[in-house]
Amino acid sequence: MPALEAALSKKRPRRRDSESTPTYPLPAFRPFQLCTLTDAIPVGSNWLFEMKVDGYRAQVAISGSKVVVYTRNGHDWTRQFKVILPPLQALTKGSVLIDGEIVAIDSQGRSNFSMLKTGIAAGMPLKFYAFDLLELNGEDLSNQPLLDRKERLEMLLGDRDAGDSLQFSGHIVDRGRQVFDAMCEGGHEGVIAKRADSRYIGDRTTSWLKIKCTKRQEFVVGGYRPSDTGRGMASLILGTYEKGKLVYRGRVGTGFTQAMRNKILAQLEKRRLDKPAFASVPRDIARTGRWVKPELVAEVTYAEVTPDGSLRHPSFEGMREDKQASQVVMEQPKALTTGAAANLDPQMGKEIAVAVGVSLTHPDKIMYPGSEITKATLVAYYAAVAEKMLPHIQDRPLSLVRDTDGDLAKTFFQKHKLPGMPKAIHDGQLAKMSGKESRILWVDDLAGLIGGVQMNVLEFHVWGSLRQQPNLPHRMIFDIDPDQGLGFGDVKQAALDIRGVLEALGLQSWPLLSGGKGVHVVVPLVPEADWEEVKSFCQDFAELLARTDPSRFIANMSKAKRKGRMFLDYLRNGQGSTAICPWSTRARAGASCAVPVTWEELPTLTSANAFDVFAAAAQAQEPDAWDGYFEVEQTLTDRMRKAVQ
CATH class of the missing domain: 3.90.920.10 (DNA primase, PRIM domain)
Incomplete structure (x- = not known):
């Protein structure tokens, strides 16, 4: 706990904008990066751990003094969260897009979702915990490593008093188990684990994980059981969507104040249905239940899920207006024992x-x-x-x-x-x-x-071909092999330049970190041209680059002649020649791997062996960097062949 408190309260110098800062447009809303629920706590220095707070996820878009607060569905809730606006309006003369969580803090120092609901209505003090910076003065930061984004965010926010409604969400590197245990002992909800080198992806990924101290999630309200007097509400009937069907998950009847019951009942009465929207309901529930359109979402804590899929010992926490009922599914902790959490068991x-x-x-x-x-x-x-x-x-x-x-x-x-x-x-x-x-x-x-x-x-x-079609290659590879005196920055730029030339010819390509010191630029092909045609094209292409940019490229494999230049290895494109398979480990110290990346991601990487087996396993759980690779249909044409000769 002392280490966490030190991280959260560390003094930071406030960055001052220049008086001449130009005006930038208000950043647009982006889909949120979401966490994957797991019971496993990842290990390693590439993992950051933040306190999991219980509030409303929000993006704050700023342009000078203009501030817009977006919910996770992209709705403008600036008016509802007006109490957090003053420090945001004075934050910068430029523009920023910040990701974070809006919370209410109780007297024990814990985030309290029920208080948050009351606070919004009553204008009580709230706090915005900022944990990611997606855009700064028109610059898209989403492809930069998370740790770099957080450092820039911390500099932007500067030193903040504890009472300020704008706060930086600090983190601890590694030591996930100690942080998690401290959070649970302190009565907090849990921790969020994030890969320090991850880019921001508007989807649910395993580079961001949530580990909860207690079981808690959202449920769709599909009906209610009236009180024994016939007036009022005794419990809510809950469900989640599974494969498009609303599945019964039990009832919750504790955690309400009488005022809450009255308010919720008024909302339910406006949504009455004659028949349940659930795919099926237990007979005893069906006899007494009253049904409503499945539009409201309740947040509930519970002890466990019974074998028949119902909640045991549920307790109501509050209604959620920032989440759509159609998006509510039963969260299942993802087993990360195969490496998604960089914890290869x-x-x-x-x-x-x-x-x-x-x-x-x-x-x-x-x-x-x-x-x-x-x-x-x-x-x-x-x-x-x-x-x-x-x-x-x-x-x-x-x-x-x-x-x-x-x-x-x-x-x-x-x-x-x-x-x-x-x-x-x-x-x-x-x-x-x-x-x-x-x-x-x-x-x-x-x-x-x-x-x-x-x-x-x-x-x-x-090989570049299937054994069933051994004479027709499915791809070309340009292996960029740099002289020892060159850095990875030279290799990255060479790969980007090669991509540009290929695009001018009409060919799409994808980059592969070799796991060694180079990059492979890979071009998928419809298997029509034979090996001799493909190898001849690749040699002509390499010699074209060597002629037009001789200070950087060479098409001769002689290391003595390569000094200060990069050999564009076209020899891997002959029948029987091979190249490292994507995702293969390498026989190199550090257990590096050959990992496919995107062209947007490549400039942010620092070496061709940036991924060891742990980082590569985590990367494999992300959206496919080579999306579309196997669907593209392209062939070598006479125009292309003539262009490189």
Whole structure:
């Protein structure tokens, strides 16, 4: 608690705007980033922990003295929250968009949702806890790391008295268990865990997690049971939407004052229905229930959910006007044991191996010297990323990089079957364009990936074609390999420039962090051109860049001639050549991984090995960075070929 208090009360110098600050338009509302409920507390220095407060989520848009307060549904509630406006109106001469929570604080220093409802109506003092900065003076910050956004927000807010209605939401790095225990002991609702390097995504993600001390959520009011006297309301009949149907979740009859009951009953009477909107209701409830349109939302605490799906010991906390009934579903804690919380559980890895039928020998063997990453950890990792990785590896001929004795300097390539290989790694034969036949390996499911882990595989490299169409590649790869003296900033800019040239030719591309020191620019293709045509195009493209920008690019792989420049490796585009598979681990210290990213995200990253297995597992739970990759249909045309010659 002392550490948390220090973080919350730390003195911060107030940033002063220049007198010449230009005028910026009022920032527009954005969809909120939402938290995923979990029981697991993530670990690691890349996780920040904030106090979970119980209030109304809000975005505050500011342009000079003009302030607009938006609810989570984008409604303008500036008038309802006018008591928090004065410090916001004086915050900046420029423009900002801030994400945070509006709360009422009780005499014990806890956020109190019931008080908040009363406070809005009565104009009582409220507080706005600001925890994220999405836009500043017209600059979009959403793609910057969360920690950077919070630092800029903290500088903007400056030092604030405890009584000020505008407050910065402090955080603690790592130590999630201690923070959570302190919050629960203090009677607070719980904690919010956020990845320090995460960008702001207007969706529910696992880079933001909520861990609650008590079970609490919103429920749709579908009816009520009248009191025994026939006048008044005894309890509310609750439900949640599941697959479009309103499912009965029980009744709540405690937590109300008489004034609350009277006010809620008046709202219910305006929404009367003859029949229940629930998909089904227990017979004893149906006999006495009175039904209403499912439009009102109540927040309820409860002890647990019974096996039949009803609430045990529920207690009413308040009505919510900031949430739509149609959006209310039963929250289920997400199991994060496969790595979504950067907490790859070795025990779960062992269980997953058994479940897919792979006998995992020496599961506790350390795979990366100086770390705690074991075979079982890697099984958990591949389970976490399998959904994203399998489309890139299924049915593609493989080359495997295997470890021998725990020394990453002593790895070897394998392209053919050896005795003792797991059955989940398949072996077969195909005919090449040259007329020669070749033995190949491939996998088609999670069991195949875990079979590789059992064989001490640290890298999966794939062909650019399927084994069923070995002569027709599905993609091109431009591997940017920099000279040792160049930084990652040079590589990123090169990738962006290559993207620009490809777009001018009419080709879409996607960036892959290699997990080493470079970036792969990947271009999906409809499998029509053969390997010779594709390789010839890639070579012409590389030589075109080397001719037009010789100070930066070279198309010759000689390291002696590369000094100060980047080799655009087109050689990975020949039949039989391979490239690292997206989401594969690398045989490098630090357990880095090859991770797909967006073009918008690439400029914010600091290295090609920015994701270790923990960060990559968490990234795999986010919306797909390569959305649309497998749907795009593009081919090499004569116009494109002539343009690069």
